[in-house]
Amino acid sequence: MDRFVWTSGLLEINETLVIQQRGVRIYDGEEKIKFDAGTLLLSTHRLIWRDQKNHECCMAILLSQIVFIEEQAAGIGKSAKIVVHLHPAPPNKEPGPFQSSKNSYIKLSFKEHGQIEFYRRLSEEMTQRRWENMPVSQSLQTNRGPQPGRIRAVGIVGIERKLEEKRKETDKNISEAFEDLSKLMIKAKEMVELSKSIANKIKDKQGDITEDETIRFKSYLLSMGIANPVTRETYGSGTQYHMQLAKQLAGILQVPLEERGGIMSLTEVYCLVNRARGMEVSEKGSLTSEEFAKLVGMSVLLAKERLLLAEKMGHLCRDDSVEGLRFYPNLFMTQS
Amino acid sequence: MAMSFEWPLQPNVDTRQKQLAAWCSLVLSFCRLHKQSSMTVMEAQESPLFNNVKLQRKLPVESIQIVLEELRKKGNLEWLDKSKSSFLIMWRRPEEWGKLIYQWVSRSGQNNSVFTLYELTNGEDTEDEEFHGLDEATLLRALQALQQEHKAEIITVSDGRGVKFF
Numbered sequence: 001m002d003r004f005v006w007t008s009g010l011l012e013i014n015e016t017l018v019i020q021q022r023g024v025r026i027y028d029g030e031e032k033i034k035f036d037a038g039t040l041l042l043s044t045h046r047l048i049w050r051d052q053k054n055h056e057c058c059m060a061i062l063l064s065q066i067v068f069i070e071e072q073a074a075g076i077g078k079s080a081k082i083v084v085h086l087h088p089a090p091p092n093k094e095p096g097p098f099q100s101s102k103n104s105y106i107k108l109s110f111k112e113h114g115q116i117e118f119y120r121r122l123s124e125e126m127t128q129r130r131w132e133n134m135p136v137s138q139s140l141q142t143n144r145g146p147q148p149g150r151i152r153a154v155g156i157v158g159i160e161r162k163l164e165e166k167r168k169e170t171d172k173n174i175s176e177a178f179e180d181l182s183k184l185m186i187k188a189k190e191m192v193e194l195s196k197s198i199a200n201k202i203k204d205k206q207g208d209i210t211e212d213e214t215i216r217f218k219s220y221l222l223s224m225g226i227a228n229p230v231t232r233e234t235y236g237s238g239t240q241y242h243m244q245l246a247k248q249l250a251g252i253l254q255v256p257l258e259e260r261g262g263i264m265s266l267t268e269v270y271c272l273v274n275r276a277r278g279m280e281v282s283e284k285g286s287l288t289s290e291e292f293a294k295l296v297g298m299s300v301l302l303a304k305e306r307l308l309l310a311e312k313m314g315h316l317c318r319d320d321s322v323e324g325l326r327f328y329p330n331l332f333m334t335q336s
Numbered sequence: 337m338a339m340s341f342e343w344p345l346q347p348n349v350d351t352r353q354k355q356l357a358a359w360c361s362l363v364l365s366f367c368r369l370h371k372q373s374s375m376t377v378m379e380a381q382e383s384p385l386f387n388n389v390k391l392q393r394k395l396p397v398e399s400i401q402i403v404l405e406e407l408r409k410k411g412n413l414e415w416l417d418k419s420k421s422s423f424l425i426m427w428r429r430p431e432e433w434g435k436l437i438y439q440w441v442s443r444s445g446q447n448n449s450v451f452t453l454y455e456l457t458n459g460e461d462t463e464d465e466e467f468h469g470l471d472e473a474t475l476l477r478a479l480q481a482l483q484q485e486h487k488a489e490i491i492t493v494s495d496g497r498g499v500k501f502f
Contacts, residue, residue, distance in 0.1 A: 317351050321393075332346070332354035 001028035002101040003065050003086050005094040009050050009058040011043055014134040018042040019121045023112030024049065027081075029103030040108060042122055045131040047084070059097055061086070063131055067156050068163065071119050072107070080115035082108045082122065127167060244297025249273060286319070286326045345399060359395075359403045364412060368427040373471035376422040377404070414477070426474045433467055433478035438487055440465050441501045450491070452498040453479075 011017060024040040026033060026049060035057075041048040047066075051057035067085040074080040085105045110118065194216060252273055257264055264272075287295070293303035307327045310316045316327040346352040366385045367373070377400065380386055386395040395403075404423065407413035411429040416422045426433070437456065441447060444461070455462075457475055462468045467475070479499050482488035489500045 311346075311348055311351075314348055314350055317346050317348070317355070330348075330351055332351050332358065 001026075001033065001098040001103065001106060002096065003061050003089045003093070003106075004049075004059040004096040004098065005061075006096055007046075007048065007058055007060040009041075009048055009060075012045070015043050015045045018044060018125060019118055021110060021112070021114040021118050022052065023110065023114075025079075025109040025111060027107035027109065028098070028101055029105060030107070031103075035097075037111075040118070042118065042125060044125060044134060047122075063125055063129075065089075066126060068159055069119070069122060069126065071115070074115075079109045079111045080113070081110065082115060082119050084108065123163075123167075127164065248296065286328045288324050288326050292327075345402065356403065356406050360407050360410065360412070363403065363407060363425065364427040367425045371469075372425065373474055374416065374422060374424045377401075377420070380404075424473050424477075426477070430474065430477035431481045433470065433474060434481040434485075434487075436465070437467055437478060438482055438501065440467075447501050450493070450498055450500045452493055452496060454496070456499070 020039055020041040022039050024038055026035040026038070035049065035051065037052045038049045039052060041050070044063075046060045046062055048058065048060040061084075065087050067087055069085070070083040072081040072083055083105055084107070088104065108118075194213065198213060249269075253264070253269060256272055287307070289300050289304035289307060292298075292307055293300040296303065298306070307316060311318060311327065311330075314333050315330055317330040317332055319326045319328060346355045363385060366383075367375075375383075377397070380400060381394070381397060386400055388394070401420075404413055407425070408415070408423075411431070412426050414424040414426075416424055428436075440462070441449070451459075453472060453475055457468060457470045457472070467478075470478075476490075476497075479488055479490055482501075483490055487502055489502070491498050491500055
């Protein structure tokens, strides 16, 4: 913590703001210190922290002072953090909050989130080192890194290089992925063109779909994993379920249709059918999922779901016994 | 021994409320009819209230306890011991009884009179009243409710307890 210097917080000319985040607490190494709630600003040159309660309290660290940074994921009750490892403070450093510190790193705790983006931007600034190219006032230039005469640990250089390599490889992977995506997009475009042309032909009844087109279309579908495209021939005019359902509908709708002169709106049909299906239960007194499934020509699982839904809505109540789960019309609600 | 089946509580909240209310109403009607003012849980389990011999189905004891707890919340039941093995059951809540009693007292112009508990429930004067024949435990609670409202005071008389109405 002895690397921080007091500052007005105003940016210098050529120094630009990159990102800022509220609700950041600073730790001196692992220790909590009094700077527990502040706004952290990242500029092209510095990391600036300003106390949220007392705006006069404002301090900064030069980015050139940073050796490397790490992320610390959030945990239960713990905010995500960035660990910032620092070069030792130069002897002629400006005054700051701490004269000395036994720690060579600080932690920034993001109590109001924002750690991920901040870390990303900070990493970027660390890589680009824009402060080297954009000179600012002399006072900021005093800490350009380790002083001559100090031995720089080899490890740190290695870590820095590794980070750089990692970044380059990530970039490369992303580009390659996007390459595949572009190829996919081109293929997709072809498919779309083909589908459009077939659709138009059907619409305008303009000649036959050529065999070639059919084969191309089927091969596209195959490449997408659809082995047997649905056609009227293969699917037939309906499954068992549909046939059963049709029979049931005919039974339900015959009399109402006759009463209404042979024509009914679809909405009316929908209401009638659902009501009638509900009635099935009250006429017989009770139903198990199996009985219901058989009745409406549905899988037992689906039938159970329907019964449970009806129970949820208060139309049915249950009787759960060793004999099984039975549903009854909910007379609790319909009869006081 | 007949197999016991389960009558669970309904999962749908509204239905469950109605279901519980139906059970509570049944318990109170049953106790009123049979003039039962107190019961043990074991008795309840075997009574026709929760044991339907014809259907060969019983309400499991856990469900019975839920019903009893519901009655307690409504003010119709009071546990007579810490282990919750026996309870007082009042088909009318004590406050309601208290009101009826006080109404009779006022109507007959007997405010500021003193009665023994026995007189209230077994005296000639109360023969036509609903609270005639009321069990002592319930009566006492009814009078305690009135006492809270400063409409009565339970006192000790020569051979037991009595009450003064204001």
